Amino acid sequence: MGRARRARRIAATAAYGGGGLAAGIGALGALGYGVLKVEARIARRLVGQPFDGAPDDNGTYGAGFGEPVELIVLGDSSAAGMGADTPHQTVGAIIANGVSALTGRPVRLTNTAVVGSESSGLELQLANALDRVPRPHVAVIMIGANDVTHRIDKAIAVRHLETVVRSLRTLGTEVVVGTCPDLGTIEPIPQPLRLIGRRWSRDLAAAQTVAVVEAGGRTVSLGDLLGPEFYERPKEMFSADRFHPSPAGYARAAAALLPSVYAALGVWSGEGDDDRLPDSRRGEGVGPVAVAATYAVRDPGTEVSATQIAGQARGPRGRWAKLLRRPHDPVPDRQDDSPSPDGTPTGTGDVPPSGDAPSPDAPGESKATPGDPRPDEAARHTIEAD
Numbered sequence: 001m002g003r004a005r006r007a008r009r010i011a012a013t014a015a016y017g018g019g020g021l022a023a024g025i026g027a028l029g030a031l032g033y034g035v036l037k038v039e040a041r042i043a044r045r046l047v048g049q050p051f052d053g054a055p056d057d058n059g060t061y062g063a064g065f066g067e068p069v070e071l072i073v074l075g076d077s078s079a080a081g082m083g084a085d086t087p088h089q090t091v092g093a094i095i096a097n098g099v100s101a102l103t104g105r106p107v108r109l110t111n112t113a114v115v116g117s118e119s120s121g122l123e124l125q126l127a128n129a130l131d132r133v134p135r136p137h138v139a140v141i142m143i144g145a146n147d148v149t150h151r152i153d154k155a156i157a158v159r160h161l162e163t164v165v166r167s168l169r170t171l172g173t174e175v176v177v178g179t180c181p182d183l184g185t186i187e188p189i190p191q192p193l194r195l196i197g198r199r200w201s202r203d204l205a206a207a208q209t210v211a212v213v214e215a216g217g218r219t220v221s222l223g224d225l226l227g228p229e230f231y232e233r234p235k236e237m238f239s240a241d242r243f244h245p246s247p248a249g250y251a252r253a254a255a256a257l258l259p260s261v262y263a264a265l266g267v268w269s270g271e272g273d274d275d276r277l278p279d280s281r282r283g284e285g286v287g288p289v290a291v292a293a294t295y296a297v298r299d300p301g302t303e304v305s306a307t308q309i310a311g312q313a314r315g316p317r318g319r320w321a322k323l324l325r326r327p328h329d330p331v332p333d334r335q336d337d338s339p340s341p342d343g344t345p346t347g348t349g350d351v352p353p354s355g356d357a358p359s360p361d362a363p364g365e366s367k368a369t370p371g372d373p374r375p376d377e378a379a380r381h382t383i384e385a386d
Helices: 003-016 021-046 091-104 119-132 146-147 154-170 193-214 227-232 246-266 289-297 375-385
Strands: 057-061 067-077 108-113 138-142 174-178 218-220 283-287 300-306 316-326
Touching: 057 091, 067 091, 067 119, 091 138, 091 246, 108 227, 108 246, 119 174, 138 146, 138 154, 138 246, 146 193, 154 174, 154 193, 174 193, 174 246, 193 289, 193 316, 218 246, 246 300, 283 289, 289 300, 289 316
Parallel strands: 067 108, 067 138, 138 174, 174 218
Antiparallel strands: 057 108, 218 300, 283 316, 300 316
């Protein structure tokens, strides 16, 4: 079963209830489950000692005129900032300073994330946040890693996340979710646990994307965002416990999330205008949300949000979604994109994100890009390829 179909199935199970430990184990089997438990114990010994906690980054950031922009942060240790040395180094603080700089208004950050939290803890975190901020302008959620490491059923985890996103959207709050990171990039974790962790975390991230977009939010793929930097500069990008990001790692994650927060608040300007058409040369496009989710999982920093085709929000394969690569990589010059004598491009336009070869851990998943941003062609391409 391809990842797009698995993501739809998990999200549908989350929406209608059901699930259980057997669904979480899936095809792994009893023998594989036993191996996973042994490897997990080894990983806990290899990964450094955890920190006492995360810095308290609650407060007002930036300066300016007008009422503060209300930003809430929910999630696990990455949202709380475990591994950061000071409050200003957390993802929430970096985003708050960025929003203040662009809007010219102060930003009040309310962070109720809990170290070690699973998705089931999001409702309580939201309740605690709303006690302090009844109507936040934007919420940033980072969750999923503990659901994978604790072997929580993916449908159950996604259901909790979707419930929180729908509650926030009912309040008029914009929601940006950083999906589950790729745990297969954590070097101290041995094989085969890393391979299993990669598959589970990517499947969860894809299902999170489907559910969040269906609920009215937008997602940003964190994936193996720190993977290349980890291999090149592990002491710089990861903290002393060799598991949580360092301040530099958090800055990298915040840089991926911040453009989507700008877009959600409607303050993004220039090329990043939220209404712009996707650029197929960058691997962007429009298609069914489950297909967009599979591409986002393999391309860190990619945003997925709801869109319409010919005035319709849904197609035969579910809600239409727009895949944007934020921040953008430079567009390479390609001979097959040069204009033909009649002025039309000679290339197909269906270009997957750079470096986005199908991953070896997911045989049989769809290889289709969401496709050209022209509605009719995008719809035909993705439906046939999914």
